[in-house]
Amino acid sequence: MNVKDIRFAERFDGVTGSAIREIFKLLAKPGMISFAGGNPSEAALPDEDMAQIAAEVLKKDGKRILQYGATEGYPPFLEALRGYAGPHFGIDMSANGVLPTTGSTQGMQLLLSALINPGDTILVEDPTFLGNMQSMRLFRAKLVPVNSDGEGMDTDDLERKIRAYHPRMIYTIPTFQNPTGCTLGLERRKRIAALAEEYGVVVAEDDPYHDLRYAGQELPTIKSFDKAGWVVFLGSFSKVISPGMRVGFLAAEPGLLRKCVIAKQASDLHTALLTQAMCAEYITRGLLDPHIQSILGGYAEQMNTMLDELSRMKTVRSYTKPEGGLFIFASLDEGLNATQLLPRAVEKNVAYVPGTHFYPDGGHENTFRLNFSKASPEEIRRGMRLLDETFAQA
Ligand SMILES: Cc1ncc(COP(=O)(O)O)c(C=O)c1O
Structure with missing residues (x-):
């Protein structure tokens, strides 16, 4: 044949x-x-800092870094992440867990594994990031665009479409969106968190550009308004440290996080320990900001x-x-x-x-x-x- x-x-x-x-x-x-x-x-x-850090973490913890590790993350990175990402992105670390991911691309795939059956609807911005659209399509999701303008998703249209399509997920890139560069307004952020809880829909908040602000005031994340656990925050170090290191993270309430851990066990076992260790060190030395x-x-x-x-x-x-x-x-x-x-x-x-x-x-x-x-x-x-x-x- x-x-x-x-x-x-x-x-x-x-x-x-x-x-x-x-x-x-x-x-x-x-x-x-x-x-x-x-x-x-x-x-x-930051190649020079990273060359030095890579050598130092291997000297300090090489036998552990070169061994298999836990899916849940390399402990020093988890500690650094909780200390940094909690206050920085307004994530309540007593109600949420964090999971290191192999880029936030993997964070989205784990979330799709946890939530999406073929034919399920995901509401997305119009336009939206094509990389994650491709992942959604590979999970055979139906993508329904929500009217979007210079302030991101129109939340009235979002509510209409939640009622009409009963989606399993709302996907948003709230800050300096890819491809538009637009930022979701403050009231819309609050409303999305409220709609997620009211209708029981998971929001995937994908915020890799959060810190690349050249003008205007920083806005709180949607996750910071999430009291009931319906918002999942997808973070990435790709745009602020290095995309080649492939380090991101996902913050979610424990039940959903556990499903993502199981999906990650089957996906890549764990994110590379060397790059988790390098990120941990970069953060704890105070170099990131x-x-x-x-x-x-x-x-x-x-x-x-x-x-x-x-x-x-x-x-x-x-x-x-x-x-x-x-x-x-x-x-x-x-x-x-x-x-x-x-x-x-x-x-x-x-x-x-x-x-x-x-x-x-x-x-x-x-x-x-x-x-x-x-x-x-x-x-x-x-x-x-x-x-x-x-x-x-x-
Ligand atoms: C909106 C958005 N989400 C996710 C990613 C992927 O990030 P990562 O390198 O962490 O997988 C990108 C990269 O371009 C992006 O623009």
Whole structure:
């Protein structure tokens, strides 16, 4: 029999590879200015501190770090996490447990394992993060978009859709959302926590950009308003320390956390002990907050340069004006198609992600996402002018 006839699981029906990963293949071209990824800048990766810390933790606790560990987490990291994430994100550590995860990508998968049967509904922002949409689709969830604007999810529409669809989960990225950069307003945060309890729906609060704020006031997490345990907080060190270390965490009430632990036993047994130990040490030495403070200025300059260029572009009809994060979302005149224009942009050595991939129901072909953290301000100016030329020619 021909291997081409191999029968794949139904969960792959209609699921294609990540659009971003496909675009990454084009970015190897020399001279390419990429606004496509979501990577931290190289200046934001603390390689020297981490080289020293890795050597020291191995010297201090090498036999334990190089052995199998507990699914529940490496004890010094758990202790550091409880001490740091509790007060920092307003999570009540007497009512919630924390579980280290292999990136918050895994946190979402554990939660999906715990909650989702094929055909269950998940309410999501419109647009939303395509990586987690892909995970949801592999669990055969039905994704229903909730009307969203510059302040995130419209909570009236959310309540309507909770009543209409009886969802198993609400997924939100409340701060400097991917792809829009928008932030969920304070009243909406409180209302989402209240709706979750009233209707008995789990909220997955995915907040990896929380600390990358360049303007405005910090807002409390939805989790901080959660008194009854319906909100699960997904944290990540990818955007503030290193995505390559693959360390995130999940905070949830004990019953749900236990299901996630069981799912993680079957997934990867535990997150790498070396990177948990390195994160623990980075936090307990007090290096994390100063590191974050040291990277904000550069990101702010990159974002403001991109916003300034956008304000001059005649081809761009509208764009978001984030106060932090790594992304700006923009739209061209109706009738222009960002997917069709991408190869022409790549020919000019500049890349973005077409916005359609972030919409659960597709469409919105005139939109696109821009990342500003990987290019220098000078490259941002040059790249945005190349984009303007590309769009103008269309
Ligand atoms: C909204 C959102 N959630 C989760 C992730 C994945 O984070 P991690 O590297 O912790 O798996 C990303 C990364 O781009 C993201 O933008």
